[in-house]
Amino acid sequence: MPIAASTADRPRNRPFWTMERRDAVAGYLFIAPQLIGIVLFVLIPLGLVVWYSLHEWNVLAGTFRFVGDANYKKLAADPALPEVLGATAIFSAGLVVFNLSLALLLAILVNQKLRGITVFRTIFFSPVVVSLVAWTIVWNFLLQANGGINGLLQVIGITGPNWLRSPPTAMASVIVVQVFKNVGLNMVLFLAALQGVPRELYEAARVDGASRWTQFHAITVPLISPTILLTMIITIVGSLQVFAQIAVLTQGGPGMSTTVLVYYLYQQAFQFHRFGYGATISILLFGIVAVLTFAQWQMRKRIVFYEN
Template sequence: MTVVASPSELSRRKRPYWTMARRDSLAGYVFVAPQAIGIAVFVLVPLLLVFWYSLHEWNVLAQTFRFKGLENYHRLLSDPGLPEVLIATAIFSIFLVVFNMSLALLLAVLLNQKLRGITVFRTLFFSPVVVSLVAWTIVWSFLLQNNGGLNGILDHFGIEGPNWLRHPTTAMIAVVVVQVFKNVGLNMILFLAALQGVPKELYEAARVDGIPAFRQFRRITLPMISPTVMLTSIITIVGSLQVFAQIAVLTQGGPGMSTTVLVYYLYQQAFEFHNFGYGATLSILLFVIVAALTFLQWQMRKRIVFYEN
């Protein structure tokens, strides 16, 4: 008895495996593969290794590598210096984010005006971003010395300047100011691009209605650039938690532990005291803090970004 296949069955049998849909899918995977491999090799694998090292006591000088379980995490909870480090980190991050974003937005608003020579000022404010971080910090370390350039300028006006890097309060102020001036140009450029994308018709309609400039800024400018505000806030907060070179060059965490932020404390434990296991535990703590703050900011986007719902 002969079974005759239906036309639909014949078409399915003759259909090639590499259909257009499969080719499109393969092309997509090929394009995504380099980024996925990079994330796996340079992010996921190191993160897993750091967690593995945090479960061990690793002393390179003694060439010992012993499994300790959660002992490093118990040490983290009972570390007497950690609260002071976290307070210094919070103070540095809060002041850096507030001053950086406020100054960047103010400069962007000023530079958005059509004035003569404005291009020169844009270049001037952005130039510190492309300068070497270590070179920038070394120059400021000379300026902030007790007999440095800043106190020399103050002495010219009859003002006796403090030893900026040897007092807890002024040392923190100095580190924040150096970091703000270094990176404010990047946020300024992002804000400037966002301001130039705001439709001019909105301001014209507001002026026709007699709305003052401050209310225009609050009701039109800020909502329209809110996606950029969201982006810059995430970048600035994450960057503030990862600061290291400025602390290492300017204050070495001092005086006392007043400027010892979490990343520098991690460096001290791992590379000065050779407690690599505990250093890895501190890096896990830093990762948790950064991830939590980023997630919190992302959840707040519905209140910050005007078109999110």
């Protein structure tokens, strides 16, 4: 006759509400707002854009019909696309070069321990908090043929051009306006990075007889390279999304010399009411941003120095 198992030998039922499950639920609750935001404002809109790009949608005519890849073929054959992409590349390259260079220079200047330097930091950063549209409207008046810029030039005997009515000066003007608007943000990021560089390294370099330029490219640049990468990604992505400055200053002109990709998207979707084609252009823009961001992120292994 088998002996009944004792109570101590019987397996105990594990409680459902364990510490691991409580921690998991707490973690999901903490990330739920972010996940919901990503789904509602990123994934669903992105899916809708792809869906709209497969249709011809004219709001005024009230038509919405499936056309498959017709919009993508139309985009590939669009005669205006090369000029638009060229203007976008020029704008982005000019903005990145001048913005990052000026921001780093200003950060080095305001990193000095001088009396009243906080005032200069505030002055350089103040355009960042100014309304974008208000900032652009003011510059629109300044850059007119009889505006403030030409008025200052006239004082020293120089007759300035109509800055916004000539293709070279129009593009240069838009770049300068955008650089002055956002250079303060990158300046603050660079300033924070510069203040994190150990002073002992500069003192050791001076003892060894290193010049200021040697200290800059051998100490400063490597140690702030993570910030350089961050500001580069932010600036490039921002340059590909510029719209208000173009709309207020040049409306894409003269001709199409300042028609960047975002403004061309706006024209096709909201001026010509080709929402399906506009969605296709937005897919192209998304692809360009994704490729550039991925390429820069892969470059970090070569250009970024991480101190161990």
